[in-house]
Amino acid sequence: MEKQVIIAIGREFGSGGHAIAEQIAKDMGLKLYDRNILEEIAEEKSTKTEVLEKYDEKPRNYILTRRVRGYSNSMEENLAEMQFEYLKKKADTGESFVIVGRCAETILHGREGLITIFVIGDREAKIKRIEKKYELSRSEAISKMNRHDKHRKMYHNKYSKYKWGDSRNYDLCINSSRLGVEGTAKALEVYIKDRIAYSLSQID
Amino acid sequence: MTVAQILALIIFVAMFALIVSDRIEREYVSLGCGVLTLIFVFGVCMHSMDAVMKTLNLRSIFTQEFWYAAGAEEESAMGINWSTIIFIAGMMIMVEGMAKAGFFRWLCMRLAKMVHYKPIPLFLTFMIMSAFLAMFIDSITVILFLAAVTVELARLLKLDPIPMIISEIFCANLGGSATMCGDPPNIIIGTSLRYSFGDFLSNTGVMAGISLILVILYFFLVYRKELLLEEAKAVNPETFPEPSEAIKSKKDFIISCIIFLCAVVMLVTHEQTGLTVAFIGTVIALITLVAAGRNALELIKKIDYRTLLFFIGLFIVVGGLEQTGILEQIAVFIGKVSGGNLKLMVAIIIWVSAVASAFVDNIPFAATMIPVIKSLAVAQGVELSTLAWALSMGTDIGGSATPIGASANVVGTSVAAKSGYPISWGKYCRSAVPATIIVIIVSMLCIFVRYC
Numbered sequence: 050m051e052k053q054v055i056i057a058i059g060r061e062f063g064s065g066g067h068a069i070a071e072q073i074a075k076d077m078g079l080k081l082y083d084r085n086i087l088e089e090i091a092e093e094k095s096t097k098t099e100v101l102e103k104y105d106e107k108p109r110n111y112i113l114t115r116r117v118r119g120y121s122n123s124m125e126e127n128l129a130e131m132q133f134e135y136l137k138k139k140a141d142t143g144e145s146f147v148i149v150g151r152c153a154e155t156i157l158h159g160r161e162g163l164i165t166i167f168v169i170g171d172r173e174a175k176i177k178r179i180e181k182k183y184e185l186s187r188s189e190a191i192s193k194m195n196r197h198d199k200h201r202k203m204y205h206n207k208y209s210k211y212k213w214g215d216s217r218n219y220d221l222c223i224n225s226s227r228l229g230v231e232g233t234a235k236a237l238e239v240y241i242k243d244r245i246a247y248s249l250s251q252i253d
Numbered sequence: 254m255t256v257a258q259i260l261a262l263i264i265f266v267a268m269f270a271l272i273v274s275d276r277i278e279r280e281y282v283s284l285g286c287g288v289l290t291l292i293f294v295f296g297v298c299m300h301s302m303d304a305v306m307k308t309l310n311l312r313s314i315f316t317q318e319f320w321y322a323a324g325a326e327e328e329s330a331m332g333i334n335w336s337t338i339i340f341i342a343g344m345m346i347m348v349e350g351m352a353k354a355g356f357f358r359w360l361c362m363r364l365a366k367m368v369h370y371k372p373i374p375l376f377l378t379f380m381i382m383s384a385f386l387a388m389f390i391d392s393i394t395v396i397l398f399l400a401a402v403t404v405e406l407a408r409l410l411k412l413d414p415i416p417m418i419i420s421e422i423f424c425a426n427l428g429g430s431a432t433m434c435g436d437p438p439n440i441i442i443g444t445s446l447r448y449s450f451g452d453f454l455s456n457t458g459v460m461a462g463i464s465l466i467l468v469i470l471y472f473f474l475v476y477r478k479e480l481l482l483e484e485a486k487a488v489n490p491e492t493f494p495e496p497s498e499a500i501k502s503k504k505d506f507i508i509s510c511i512i513f514l515c516a517v518v519m520l521v522t523h524e525q526t527g528l529t530v531a532f533i534g535t536v537i538a539l540i541t542l543v544a545a546g547r548n549a550l551e552l553i554k555k556i557d558y559r560t561l562l563f564f565i566g567l568f569i570v571v572g573g574l575e576q577t578g579i580l581e582q583i584a585v586f587i588g589k590v591s592g593g594n595l596k597l598m599v600a601i602i603i604w605v606s607a608v609a610s611a612f613v614d615n616i617p618f619a620a621t622m623i624p625v626i627k628s629l630a631v632a633q634g635v636e637l638s639t640l641a642w643a644l645s646m647g648t649d650i651g652g653s654a655t656p657i658g659a660s661a662n663v664v665g666t667s668v669a670a671k672s673g674y675p676i677s678w679g680k681y682c683r684s685a686v687p688a689t690i691i692v693i694i695v696s697m698l699c700i701f702v703r704y705c
Contacts, residue, residue, distance in 0.1 A: 094673025095408050104675065111275050113678060115657040118393065118557055120667035122656055124675035127667070 052252075053162040054079075054145045054245055057153035059205070059219065062197035063175030063190075065230040066168035067149050072234035073241070074147040082139070083149040090131050104128045106150055108203030129208065150201070154218060155209035164244055166237060167219040171226035220244075257298035261573035264289050265621075268570050272614055279614075280559045283566025290573035299576070308332035308572035320532040332575075333568040334620075336444040336531040337437070338561055341391075343534025344434065347512055348394045349555045350541040353548070354509040357398035358499035360386075365406055366496055372410065372483040376417055376476070377469060379403065383421040384428030384465055388435050389517055392425040392661035399425075400668035409493060412483045415674055416476040419681060420468075422665040423653050423688055427468060429661075430649035431461035434520055434530065436659075437564075438619030438648040444531075445623045446641055449524035456642045457649075460699045464650075464692040471691060475684050508544045512537060567617050575624045584628035595635050596705045599643045600697060602626065606647025607693050611654035619648045639704040646696040654689040656681045 056073060060066020067083065074081035084105060091098040104124040114123035121127065133156045136148060140157050148157075154165035170178070179190040202213040211218035221240060225233045268286040272279050295304040306312070310332035313319050319336065351357065364382055368374035379399060386395045400418050407414035429435030433443035433453040443453060473480070500506045519526070519533045542549040574580050591597035602622070609618050622644050630637035652659030656666045656678060666676045 091673065096673035100675060101673065112273065113657065115275055115663045117660040117663040117667075118560070120397075120664045122663045122666035122670060122676075124670045124677075127670040127675075131671075131673075 051145070052245065052249060053140075053143050053160075054241070055140060055153075055157055055160060055163045056147045056241060057157060057163060057165045058147065058149050058168060059154060059166070059214070060150065060168040061170055061175065061214070062194050062201065063179040064168045064170035065178060065225045065233070068230045069168055069225060069234045069237065070147050070149045072231065073238055076234070076238055077147075077241070080144065080146045081149070082136070082146055086132055086135055086151070087128075090128075090135060094131075101128055106204050107200050108207060125204070129204070133208075152205055152208045155205075155211070162248070164241055165219040165221070167214055167216070167222045168233070169214065169222060169224050171224065174226040255298070255577065257294050258577040258579050260298055261290065261294045261570075261577045262579055264294065265570055265574055268567075269613060269617065272617065273612075278559065280562040280566065283563045283570060283617075285566070287566035287569030290570050294573045294577065301576075304572075304576045308569055308576065310335060310568075314531075318529075320529055320535075321527050322529050332572040333565055334441055334444055336529060337440045338564050340434070340440060340444070340530040340534035341437070341564070342556055342561055343536075343538035344391065344516075345556050346538040346552050347509075347516060347541045348390055349552045350505075350545055351390075351509040351513060352394065352398070353501070353545075353552070354505035355499040355501045356506060356509050356513070357386075357394070358402060359496050359506070361399060361402035362494060362496035362499055365402070366493070370406065370410060370493060372412055373473075373480050375406070376420065376480055377473070379417060380420050380424040380469055380472065381465075384424040384431075384461075387425040387428030387661075388432045389513075389520070392429045392436065392659070393664050395425050395428075396422055396661045396665040397668065400665045404668065404672040404674070406493075410483070411486065413479060413674075414672070415669060415676055415680065416472070416479055416684075418665050418669050418674075419676065419684055420472040420476070422662050423468060423472070423685055424465065425661045425665075426649055426653040426659050427461050427465055427692065430646055431458040432520075436649045437616045439645055440530070441616070441620055442623060442641055442645050446627070446637060448638070448641065450520045451524050452638070453645070454521075456638070457645050457696075460642070460646055460696045463699065464695050467691055467695060468688055471688055472684065505544075509541075512540055512544065515540070564616070567620055571617070571620045571624070574621065580621070580624040581628045584625045584632060587625070587629055588633050591633075593633050595633075595639065596701055598629065598633065598635065599639060599700050599705065602640055603643040603647040603693060603697050603700070606644055607651030607654070607689065610648045610651030611658045611689070615648040615652040615659055619644065622648075636704060639700060642704075643697070643700055646700075647693065650689055650692045650696065653692075654682065654686050 058066055058070045070083070071081055084102070087101045087105060088098050091101055105128060107125045109121070109123040109126045114121060132151050136151065136153055136156055139146060140160055157163050175194055176187060176190050179185060179194055180187060183190070183193065185193060205213035209218065216222045223233055223237065228236055264286050268282055271277055271282040291305055295301050295308065314335050360382070364378050365375055368378050383395055383399055399421050403414045403417045403421065407417070426436070430439065431454065433439050433448065433450045439453060442448065516533065516537045519528060523530065523533060542552060545552050587598060587601055591601060606618065606622065626640040626644055627637065630640055653662065656662050656676065666681065669676050
C-alpha cells in the first residue's frame with residue numbers, strides 16, 4: 050500500500066490558494082476536499098448543502114449565540130466540528146488527499162504524511178484576481194477580500210493555538226504572486242514529492 | 254453612592270458583560286467576580302467580616318431549618334442560596350440515573366408509537382410531554398432527549414424537525430414556570446422567599462396551565478400548513494425503533510421510575526411534611542447513588558459542577574449588591590416610577606424581567622431581582638408573593654423569546670444544529686416572540702385579576 054499523504058493548504062482570500070490546491074490534486078492524482086465536504090455532510094445529515102454553505106469557515110457570533118453544558122447553538126461552530134470529524138475519519142481510512150482550509154493543519158496535526166502549506170499573495174495581485182474572478186469594482190474587491198480574510202482568521206484562531214498564517218504552524222509559506230498560480234503549484238509539487246521521497250527514505 | 258456600592262456595581266456589570274460575551278466560561282466569570290466582591294467590596298471598602306459571613310451563608314447548612322422546616326423559615330435570602338445548589342445537584346444525579354436507564358428515550362418513543370407516528374398528534378403530544386416533564390426535571394435534560402428523538406423521528410418520517418423543536422423548547426420553559434423545581438429562577442425564588450411547591454403550582458402553575466392551552470393552539474396555527482402537508486405523507490410504522498429498545502436495563506429502569514415518583518411525591522407534599530428542597534435533593538441523590546451501586550461514581554462525575562460553581566459565584570456577586578444597599582435603591586426607583594400602584598409595579602417587573610431574560614441569562618437576573626422585590630414589597634406595603642409571581646413568569650417565559658434566552662433554547666437549537674438543521678434567530682423569533690408576548694400578557698392579566 051502506498052504511503053498516505055495529506056496536503057493541507059491554508060490561504061489568504063484572492064491568493065489563488067484554492068486554484069493551486071486544485072492543480073496539485075489534479076497533477077498528483079489526489080482527491081480534493083474543500084466546500085465539497087459539505088455535500089457529503091449534508092447527505093449524511095439528510096439536509097441540503099445550501100443550508101450549510103452560509104456557515105462554512107465562518108467565526109461564531111459571540112453575542113447572538115451561547116453555550117450551555119458544552120452545547121453551542123452556533124451553526125458555524127457545529128458545522129466546523131462536523132467538518133473536523135469528517136476530515137479525521139477520512140485521514141483514518143488511510144486515503145491521501147488535498148484539503149483546502151478548515152484548520153486542517155491543526156485538526157490533523159501529528160499525522161504522518163501531513164504536509165502543511167499556507168499561500169499568501171501581494172495585496173495588489175490579490176485585489177486584481179478578485180476583481181477579475183468575481184467581476185467586481187476595486188472597492189468591492191477590497192471589501193470582499195477584507196471580509197473573507199477577517200472571517201477566516203477568526204475561524205482559524207478559535208480552533209488553533211497558532212495564529213492564522215503564522216509561519217510556525219506550517220511546513221511552508223509561499224507567496225503566489227512571485228510565480229503565479231501554475232508556477233506556485235509546480236514549485237509546491239516539487240517540495241511535496243521531495244517530502245514523500247524523504248519520508249520513504251527514512252523508512253528504508 | 255459609596256465606594257463599596259460603586260465597586261459592587263462595577264463588578265456586577267462586568268460579570269454580566271463577560272457572561273453575555275461568552276468568551277470565558279461563565280463559572281470562572283462568576284467565581285472570579287465573587288472573589289473580587291469578597292476582597293474589595295466587603296474587605297477593602299466595608300471592612301466587614303460580618304458581610305462576608307452573611308454572604309457565604311455556610312452557617313445556614315448546619316441549622317435544622319435548612320433540612321426540616323415545618324412552620325419555620327427555610328432559607329435566608331442573603332448570600333449563597335445553598336438550598337438551591339444542593340437541590341439542583343441532587344436532581345442532576347437523579348436525572349443522570351434516569352437517562353442512563355433509558356427513561357427519557359423510552360418515554361419519547363412510547364408516546365410516538367402511541368400516536369402512530371402521525372405528525373400532528375406527535376407535534377401536540379411532544380409539546381404536552383415537554384411541558385409536563387419540565388415541571389419536575391430541568392428543562393435542559395428534557396429538551397436534550399426530546400429534541401434528539403424529534404430529529405431521529407423527523408428523519409424517518411421525512412419531516413422538518415424545526416417547528417417541533419421550537420414548540421418543544423417553548424413548552425419546556427412554560428412547564429418549568431409552573432412549579433418550584435421546574436426552572437432555576439423558580440428554585441431561587443422559592444427557596445429565597447420561602448414559597449412551597451404548592452404555592453407555585455397554585456399560582457404560576459395556573460397561569461402556565463392557561464397559557465399552555467393557548468400556546469399549543471398558537472403553535473398549531475403557526476405551523477398548520479407544514480403539519481397538514483406532512484400529515485398527508487403516510488409512512489409505514491414498521492420501520493420505527495421499538496420503545497423497549499431504549500431501556501438498557503429493566504431493573505435500572507424500574508428503579509429510576511420509582512425514584513422519580515418519590516421525588517415528585519416529596520416535592521408535591523413538602524409543605525405538609527416540612528421537608529425542605531435541600532433535604533429532598535440530598536435524599537433523592539443518595540437513593541439514586543445507592544441504587545446505582547458500582548456506577549455511583551460515574552453518576553457523581555456527570556454532575557454539572559460548572560453550573561453549581563456558577564451559582565455560587567453569582568450569589569456572592571448579588572450578595573455584594575445586596576449588602577451595599579444598591580438593590581434597595583433600585584426598589585425605591587421602581588416604587589417611585591409606579592407611584593405605589595401595584596398593577597404598574599407588576600407590569601414593570603414582568604415586562605422588564607421578560608425583555609431582559611430574552612437576551613441575558615435569566616438566572617442571574619432572577620437572583621438580582623429577588624432582593625429588589627423584597628425591598629419593594631416592604632417599602633410600598635404590597636404583597637410580596639404578587640411581585641414574586643410576576644418575577645417568576647417574566648424571567649421564565651421571557652427567556653423563551655430568543656435562541657439564547659434560556660438554557661433549554663440553547664440546547665434545543667444546538668441539537669438541531671448538530672443534526673444539520675440550523676435554526677436562525679429570525680426563524681426562531683418569528684414564532685417564539687409572539688408566543689412569549691401572549692404568555693406574558695396572559696400572566697399579567699391573571700395577576701391583575703387575582704391579586705391586584
